[in-house]
Amino acid sequence: MDSVEVNQLTKRYGDLAAADHISFSVRDGEIFGFLGPNGAGKTTTINLLTGLARPTSGSARIAGFDCATEIKKAQPVMGIVPDESNLYEEMDGLENLSFCAALYGIGKEEREKKAGELLRQFGLAEAGKKPFGAYSKGMKRKLTIAAAIIHDPKILFLDEPTTGIDVASARQIRELIRTLNRKGTTIFLTTHYIEEAERLCNRVAFIVGGTIVRIGQLDELMREVQQENVVQLAFANGGAELEPALRESFPHVVVEASGTDAIRLRSALPLNLTPLMRFFEQKGVTVYEARIMRPSLEEVFVKITGIALEKMKQEKEGKGKQ
Amino acid sequence: MRSWIAFWNILMKDMRNYYLKPPNISWGIIFPVAWTLMFLLKSPTAVDVRELLPGVMSLSVLFGTTSMLSVTLTFERRSRSFERLLLAPLDLNLLMLAKTSGAIVFGLINAFVPVLFAAFLTDLSGIDWLPALGAIFLIAVTSTLLGLFIAVSVKEIFEAQTFSNFFRFPMIFLCGLFIPVESLPIFLQPISYMFPLTYGADILKSSISQNGHLGVPINFLILLAFAVGLFAVSVRNVKHKWIY
Structure with missing residues (x-):
């Protein structure tokens, strides 16, 4: 009801x-x-x-x-x-x-x-x-x-x-x-x-x-606003140097190093984690975290309304202080 | 029953928060004393205090109620606490009755301050108190509703004060309290009869100094009509102006 x-x-x-x-x-x-x-x-x-x-x-x-x-x-x-x-x-x-x-x-x-x-x-x-x-x-x-x-x-x-x-x-x-x-x-x-x-x-x-x-x-x-699948992998012992080899093995995936111990993988297709894990295992790198990245509501709001969030906050805070 | 709990608590809250505050009580005393002294001092001959009493009582009520209600309502509107009352499941007529009742009680108390002083200065025997009380009550009601009309028409507290004077000062001189209506220039006389205070003052004059000229029953009927009419107009104004 x-x-x-x-x-x-x-x-x-x-x-x-x-x-x-x-x-x-x-x-x-x-x-x-x-x-x-x-x-x-x-x-x-x-x-x-x-x-x-x-x-x-x-x-x-x-x-x-x-x-x-x-x-x-x-x-x-x-x-x-x-x-x-x-x-x-x-x-x-x-x-x-x-x-x-x-x-x-x-x-x-x-x-x-x-x-x-x-x-x-x-x-x-x-x-x-x-x-x-x-x-x-x-x-x-x-x-x-x-x-x-x-x-x-x-x-x-x-x-x-x-x-x-x-x-x-x-x-x-x-x-x-x-x-x-x-x-x-x-x-x-x-x-x-x-x-x-x-x-x-x-x-x-x-x-x-x-x-x-x-x-x-x-x-x-x-x-609705998620246009690609994003996974962030964190390694226990390096791993970011494998970026070129990873691109070669997974051509449909966009690879971005995120420091020396993490990389971010983007793909328009669903990301299958099993071959990725196998890849790192063969290279002797331990993956200790795989995080699926989703857009925040903030990103959703900005994409749907086209309104800059910071501007909106400043307006409100200014009003609150009066 | 549930509505009356709300009614009573609004009335009591207003009495405690606004009307029974020391500055307002002292104003209720100072004002009639100042008026009485002014008449006593300006007159070269001895002034009959009893003759002055209807005028001073009426003005104490008029000034007390119009000022207080218009200022307190404007204040509550500015602080948005009035919204809290509008959001309560309380009929708007009953809500406005609760808001005006506090000012009416304040007006009644104000009216009897000059009576108390007069009791020490002159003999008050022979006054017909029943119509006098009725007149004071209806003057308080109509003056309070005038205050409500002012509150609905303004946004700022200072506007409420100045707008109140726009009505009050012409009323003082045209309602027959100090200058008999029949002695006024002919073109001003119809204006006198547009003010509820004219009829209230006439009842008081009949009851206190036996020199009224319209007749008590007709005065009461007209005052009642003013009270009902002003209340209906005020509630309608509140509905249209405060519920956007």
């Missing part, structure tokens, strides 16, 4: 199409990545799905409820972590969580119990009595995630959850996302950190200029 179903969803601001006939679905229990540069339409899509924006045309359903006409029925099953932490600066961690739970109609005793549990789970127990305004960026992000899940949503929307925070906090947040997903929460994640999506997501969609340019499972997308 699909938690999120989006069909030809469009949002126009005058002549600008922030989301242009986008269609996708998010399956129950998966982590779905929504990747794209600044202004691609990621936040607009989240706003349309969560009730902060109205579509110009098309439709979206969350847990079976129409986002335009039944949004108040859909909102109890969703948790939203916006791209900027938006809790109340003057309230402490415990008050913020308790207040967010009250917005979902949770009674006093239960919400205070849940708030305390979440503070402990997120490593914020000691900061629970500190005003939110005094938290570090990483702590703010963690508390914002805690606030989004205090009512046990089925679907969690995370808009750039690790932008602008330190490496350790980002790692903790990724682990929290995995834990939530293992417990059954469906995750809709927008990020510009492609490696983050690669580590976390089951499926991803690339969005550029308000349009989804590709959508699929990670390995499917990687296979």
Whole structure:
């Protein structure tokens, strides 16, 4: 079953199409990545799905409820972590969580119990009595995630959850996302950190200029851009000097030395490792590692969208620092 | 029941975070004192404090509620914490009722600061408190909704302040509190009747100094109509301007 179903969803601001006939679905229990540069339409899509924006045309359903006409029925099953932490600066961690739970109609005793549990789970127990305004960026992000899940949503929307925070906090947040997903929460994640999506997501969609340019499972997308088979061999005792002999014996393979103890083999045809291993054995060279090289999601993204990743990162980091 | 938990917590959060903060409480005291002193000092003859009371009470409510609601809402919009409320499974009417209730309560408290001072200076017996309370409540409601109308129309906090004055100052002079409506130039009189404060002030004058001229029931009906109309327009504006 699909938690999120989006069909030809469009949002126009005058002549600008922030989301242009986008269609996708998010399956129950998966982590779905929504990747794209600044202004691609990621936040607009989240706003349309969560009730902060109205579509110009098309439709979206969350847990079976129409986002335009039944949004108040859909909102109890969703948790939203916006791209900027938006809790109340003057309230402490415990008050913020308790207040967010009250917005979902949770009674006093239960919400205070849940708030305390979440503070402990997120490593914020000691900061629970500190005003939110005094938290570090990483702590703010963690508390914002805690606030989004205090009512046990089925679907969690995370808009750039690790932008602008330190490496350790980002790692903790990724682990929290995995834990939530293992417990059954469906995750809709927008990020510009492609490696983050690669580590976390089951499926991803690339969005550029308000349009989804590709959508699929990670390995499917990687296979799609893989134009040749690449194997890297590492040797225990030299081996790179065998490069000319190797070219002679395997004419269809492109051989590249990679230092003195490794070579990279490329071929348009599948690489059969058995004759290669036999070749090195006959030459008295021990192969201690043979690694099949696959394109990263980053390469896939660049090839499909044509967008330079570094530029995208710099734009986001600049925004995060403001 | 679940919605009312949210309603109550939004109201309490606003009261704690904004309205019951010491600077706001002191403002609620200083403002009516300053108005009373101004009238006492400017008049060459003895001023009847009881005559001043409807005006000072009304202005305390008007200034307190319009400022506070427009500023706090604009602040929450800027910090995006208002989005959190829009994302909650709470009917928009109930949400806006919760947001305005805090300001209304603040306005009611403000209104009774001058009454407290007046009690030490003059005899307050003979005041018809029931219509007076009703009038103060409806002045607080309509002024708060005016604050909401302002909040929906601006983006920055300073704009909220300046835009509030655009409505408040003409109201002070045209609502009949200090200059009777019938003494105003004929072309200004229709404008007076466009302000809800004119009707609230008239009830207060009837209840406190027995010199109202429109009649209490008609004043209440018009004020109620203003309250319902302003609420409907404000919620519609929020829907159209804040849910893009």
